[in-house]
Amino acid sequence: MEPTAAQLLLVAEECLARGQPDKAAELGAQAIGLRPESLEAKALVNRARRQLARQRRRGRQEERLKEAAGLLETGNVAGAEALVASVLKRMPGHPEALALFGRVKGRRLAKGDAEAQAEHELAQMGQGQARRAAEAARSAQAAGWHRKALLALRRGLRLVPDDPELLELLRQTQRSLGEQERTGSRQQAAGAQVREALDRLKEGRLKESLHLLRSLLRQDPDHQRAQAAVQEVRRAWLARAPAPAPPAVAGPPSPARPVPSPAPASPTAPAPSEAVRSPLVPAPSPPAAASRPSLLGPEEVRRRLAAGAAIVPPAAPVPAAPAVRREPPPEIALPRRPKGTPLLLVFGSAALVIALLLVLTSRPSGHPAPVAAAPTARPPLPAPASPTPAPAGPLAAVDPDVRAAVETTLAGYARALESQDAELLARVRPDLRGAERERLLARFRGAINVATDLRVLDVIPGKGVVVVPVLRTDVIVGGRGAPTAPVEETLRFERRDGVWRLAGAGR
Incomplete structure (x- = not known):
C-alpha cells in the first residue's frame, strides 16, 4: 500500500x-x-x-x-x-x-x-x-x-x-x-499558486485558473488575493459568454378607423337626378334591418313613382355600441368596508368634553381662564440609516434572489447543526437522506458547545440551476467524535415556481 x-x-x-x-x-x-x-x-x-x-x-x-x-x-x-x-x-x-x-x-x-x-x-x-x-x-x-x-x-x-x-x-x-x-513558506507557496492561476487566466485557460484558486481557498479560505483573483476569473468568464438576444417587443396595435355612417335622407328633400347624384356605397346594415318597414309615407311613394325616381328608404340609424366599462384588476377591486366612526375616537371625544366641563365648573370666578399652552415643536426625525453594504466575496456578483436563497439556506443549516435540531435540518437540507442527516448530527451528540462556520467558495450559474460549493468548519467542544478538518459540500439550487430552492434528494 x-x-x-x-x-x-x-x-x-x-x-x-x-x-x-x-x-x-x-x-x-x-x-x-x-x-x-x-x-x-x-x-x-x-x-x-x-x-x-x-x-x-x-x-x-x-x-x-x-x-x-x-x-x-x-x-x-x-x-x-x-x-x-x-x-x-x-x-x-x-x-x-x-x-x-x-x-x-x-x-x-x-x-x-x-x-x-x-x-x-x-x-x-x-x-x-x-x-x-x-x-x-x-x-x-x-x-x-x-x-x-x-x-x-x-x-x-x-x-x-x-x-x-x-x-x-x-x-x-x-x-x-x-x-x-x-x-x-506557506504564504510564499500560496502567492506562487495565485500567480500561476493569473498566468493561466491571461492565457485564456479559465477552468484551470479557477481550479487552482478553489483548491487554494479550500486550504486557506481567508486568502484575500485568491478571493480577488476568483472575481477576476468570473468577470472574464462573463465577458467571454455571448450576451442573450433581447426579446422581441410587439408594437401597439394600430387603431381601427371609424367607418362613417350615411346620414338619413330628409323626407321632404327632393330626390336629385341620376346624372348629378354620385353613387354611394351603402353601409352594411344589421340583418334585422331588411325586415324593417319603409319609413316613407304613401304620398311620397306615389310622387316618386310619378317622377320615375327610385325609392330608397332612409337608412336606419345604427345604434351606438354601449361603452365597455373597464374593470380594475382583481387585486385592486376589493370590497370596500363601510366606514364608521371609530369607537376609540368616540370615547376620546367624550372624555375631552367631560374634562373641559370639570375645569370650567371648578375654576374660581376671579381667576382668568387658562391659556392653552403653545404647541411644542416636534423633534426632528432621525436620519435614515445608511443602506446595507453589498456583500463581498463570491455572492457579490450574483442575482439578488439567488443570494437571498443561499444566505437563508446557510443560516438555517448552521442553526440546525448548532442546536442539533433534526426537524430543522430536514427542512433546510432536503437534499440529504435520513441516514445522512443522522450521521451528520451524531458527531454533535453530547457536545458542550458547537460552532459551525459556512463559507461560500464559488457560485457556478447554469441553465435554471446554480451550484454553490461551501466549506463547512465545525468546532465541537466535548463531543463524541474527534476533531475533523473542514469539509467541502456542494449545494444545488433550482428555480421552481419562480423561487430559488435547494434541490431535493431525488433530483
Missing part, C-alpha cells in the same frame, strides 16, 4: 527535525506529485531547500574551524584567532567555534604581559556593550521585530562572542524566526 500525501509530509517533517533536508525535500516532492495543489507540501519543500543551503554553508565554516585548530596546535595564535572570529561572525553561537575561541582567549590571557592586561580591559568594556545589545534585542523581541533583534545580537556577539546572555537570546530569536519561516 502506497503512503498518502499526509503520511509523506509527516515523515518529511521528522527528517527536517533530525537535520536531513535532502530526504525531506525528496518526500515533499513525492507529496506534491500526489497532491499538486497542497500548500503544506510546497512550503515544506521550500524550507528543506533553505535548510540544505544552510547546512552547506555550515560545512564550509567547519572546514575553516579545522584549519584554525591546526594553526593553534602549531602555535599560530593570531592566525587561529582570525579564522575563529570570521566563523563566529557568520555563524554566531556555533559550539565548536566557541570552544576554539575559549582556547585562543585562554592562551592570550595566560601570557600575563601588558598585552594581556589590555585584553582584559577590552573584555570589560565589551561586557557593557553586550548588556546594551541584550536590552536592544529584548525590546525588539517584545515588539515582534525578530529580524531586528537578530541584528542587535550579532553586533553584540562580534564584541563578546562567548557572552551567555546573548547566546541564550540568540537561541530564542532563532526559534521565533523558525516559526515565522514556516508561516512565510
Whole structure:
C-alpha cells in the first residue's frame, strides 16, 4: 500500500527535525506529485531547500574551524584567532567555534604581559556593550521585530562572542524566526499558486485558473488575493459568454378607423337626378334591418313613382355600441368596508368634553381662564440609516434572489447543526437522506458547545440551476467524535415556481 500525501509530509517533517533536508525535500516532492495543489507540501519543500543551503554553508565554516585548530596546535595564535572570529561572525553561537575561541582567549590571557592586561580591559568594556545589545534585542523581541533583534545580537556577539546572555537570546530569536519561516513558506507557496492561476487566466485557460484558486481557498479560505483573483476569473468568464438576444417587443396595435355612417335622407328633400347624384356605397346594415318597414309615407311613394325616381328608404340609424366599462384588476377591486366612526375616537371625544366641563365648573370666578399652552415643536426625525453594504466575496456578483436563497439556506443549516435540531435540518437540507442527516448530527451528540462556520467558495450559474460549493468548519467542544478538518459540500439550487430552492434528494 502506497503512503498518502499526509503520511509523506509527516515523515518529511521528522527528517527536517533530525537535520536531513535532502530526504525531506525528496518526500515533499513525492507529496506534491500526489497532491499538486497542497500548500503544506510546497512550503515544506521550500524550507528543506533553505535548510540544505544552510547546512552547506555550515560545512564550509567547519572546514575553516579545522584549519584554525591546526594553526593553534602549531602555535599560530593570531592566525587561529582570525579564522575563529570570521566563523563566529557568520555563524554566531556555533559550539565548536566557541570552544576554539575559549582556547585562543585562554592562551592570550595566560601570557600575563601588558598585552594581556589590555585584553582584559577590552573584555570589560565589551561586557557593557553586550548588556546594551541584550536590552536592544529584548525590546525588539517584545515588539515582534525578530529580524531586528537578530541584528542587535550579532553586533553584540562580534564584541563578546562567548557572552551567555546573548547566546541564550540568540537561541530564542532563532526559534521565533523558525516559526515565522514556516508561516512565510506557506504564504510564499500560496502567492506562487495565485500567480500561476493569473498566468493561466491571461492565457485564456479559465477552468484551470479557477481550479487552482478553489483548491487554494479550500486550504486557506481567508486568502484575500485568491478571493480577488476568483472575481477576476468570473468577470472574464462573463465577458467571454455571448450576451442573450433581447426579446422581441410587439408594437401597439394600430387603431381601427371609424367607418362613417350615411346620414338619413330628409323626407321632404327632393330626390336629385341620376346624372348629378354620385353613387354611394351603402353601409352594411344589421340583418334585422331588411325586415324593417319603409319609413316613407304613401304620398311620397306615389310622387316618386310619378317622377320615375327610385325609392330608397332612409337608412336606419345604427345604434351606438354601449361603452365597455373597464374593470380594475382583481387585486385592486376589493370590497370596500363601510366606514364608521371609530369607537376609540368616540370615547376620546367624550372624555375631552367631560374634562373641559370639570375645569370650567371648578375654576374660581376671579381667576382668568387658562391659556392653552403653545404647541411644542416636534423633534426632528432621525436620519435614515445608511443602506446595507453589498456583500463581498463570491455572492457579490450574483442575482439578488439567488443570494437571498443561499444566505437563508446557510443560516438555517448552521442553526440546525448548532442546536442539533433534526426537524430543522430536514427542512433546510432536503437534499440529504435520513441516514445522512443522522450521521451528520451524531458527531454533535453530547457536545458542550458547537460552532459551525459556512463559507461560500464559488457560485457556478447554469441553465435554471446554480451550484454553490461551501466549506463547512465545525468546532465541537466535548463531543463524541474527534476533531475533523473542514469539509467541502456542494449545494444545488433550482428555480421552481419562480423561487430559488435547494434541490431535493431525488433530483
